[in-house]
Amino acid sequence: MLLTADVGNTEIVLGVFDGAELRHTWRSSTQPERTSDELALLLAGFLEHRDLDLRKDITGLCIASVVPDVTGQFREMASTYLTHEPVIVGPGMKTGVSVVTDNPREVGADRVVNTLAAFTAFGGPAIVVDFGTSTNFDVISGTGEFLGGVIAPGLQISAAALVGRTARLTRVDLQPPRSPVGRSTVEAIQSGLIYGTAGEVDGIVERIRADLVSPDATVVATGGLAPVVIPHCRTVDRYEPWLTLEGLRLVYEKNVDA
Numbered sequence: 331m332l333l334t335a336d337v338g339n340t341e342i343v344l345g346v347f348d349g350a351e352l353r354h355t356w357r358s359s360t361q362p363e364r365t366s367d368e369l370a371l372l373l374a375g376f377l378e379h380r381d382l383d384l385r386k387d388i389t390g391l392c393i394a395s396v397v398p399d400v401t402g403q404f405r406e407m408a409s410t411y412l413t414h415e416p417v418i419v420g421p422g423m424k425t426g427v428s429v430v431t432d433n434p435r436e437v438g439a440d441r442v443v444n445t446l447a448a449f450t451a452f453g454g455p456a457i458v459v460d461f462g463t464s465t466n467f468d469v470i471s472g473t474g475e476f477l478g479g480v481i482a483p484g485l486q487i488s489a490a491a492l493v494g495r496t497a498r499l500t501r502v503d504l505q506p507p508r509s510p511v512g513r514s515t516v517e518a519i520q521s522g523l524i525y526g527t528a529g530e531v532d533g534i535v536e537r538i539r540a541d542l543v544s545p546d547a548t549v550v551a552t553g554g555l556a557p558v559v560i561p562h563c564r565t566v567d568r569y570e571p572w573l574t575l576e577g578l579r580l581v582y583e584k585n586v587d588a
Contacts, residue, residue: 333373333388334578335404336440337395339463340486341554344376345575346388352572352579354380357554362399366406373407384411391416392582394439394574417585419443424584428475441468442476443577448550449474450580452568455544459531459566460574461553463487469538480534485527485555492519504558528562535565 331353336343339360346354356376364372374384382388391408393416395401401418408416419425419439427445429437444458449470458468464487467480483491485504493501502519510525512518539545551559551566552573560566570576 331382331387332390332392332579332582334575334582335391335393335395336443336574336578337393337397337400337404338440339396341462342400343554343572343575344373345572345578346377346380346382347575347579350579352575354382355572355575360397360400362397364400364403366403366410369403369407370411385413388412390414390582390586392419392578393417394419394443394578396438396440417582419578419581423581425581426474426584430471430475431478437476438466440574441466441479443574443581444468444552445470445474445476445577446580447570447573447577448548451570451576452548452550455542455547457535457538457547457549458573459535459549459551459553459556461485461551461555461559465527465531465553467534467538469542472544480538482530482534485523485558488527489519489523492523504555506562524559525562527559531559531563532565 332347334345342358342360344356345352377384393404404416421435425442425446427442431437445468448456448458454470454472454474456470460466462484464484465482469477469479471477502516506524507517507520510521512521535549539547549566550568550570552570556569560569
């Protein structure tokens with residue numbers, strides 16, 4: 331079985347594939363101070379709850395990480411607790427994705443695997459909107475190239491900044507209010523966060539489609555916060571919660587002999 335890990339700034343999303351089937355998923359907080367032994371214990375615990383053994387049942391590991399310290403923890407954990415080298419997505423890795431930005435090396439691994447997964451599933455042109463710590467828009471050409479994109483503050487970052495820079499506003503649950511016109515301070519904040527982000531998504535997608543001269547570019551949403559926002563978006567065509575994990579599976583297959 332293949333263990334995949336999407337390491338973001340806030341969360342690590344884990345998945346276990348049996349062939350092409352995603353069997354199990356978990357989420358854990360990203361903790362750069364966690365040691366490789368602690369990471370092994372965490373993974374073993376998740377797997378044990380599904381009657382799986384880290385050493386016996388996991389035959390492959392593929393990682394996309396934007397947190398270098400955690401990348402190192404996974405590498406060290408694999409060398410100690412697994413019998414195979416991990417596949418870590420990065421420059422020089424065979425992905426099948428041509429990155430045609432000014433500096434391809436600065437493009438995050440998660441954006442590359444999202445491009446691969448979206449193009450494989452839906453073709454191009456396409457736009458992936460990844461709702462994570464930041465809200466990323468990944469733009470994919472008709473032939474599967476990563477053309478570039480947009481990076482905007484994520485929903486949680488916006489909420490924290492609003493509360494942190496104002497004296498009388500408090501944290502709120504990230505859920506839509508009864509009406510776009512908030513009838514309390516809490517509802518007013520929720521309206522600004524939820525509907526503001528939805529409007530941002532629609533506005534950026536429309537501009538990208540115009541730039542691509544492709545009004546029919548497929549828009550694929552993913553990421554942990556996507557379900558909060560996409561019911562209020564006009565432009566999102568598909569919701570794929572495990573898009574990045576699927577991309578990792580595809581990268582693994584391209585780099586490890588069957």
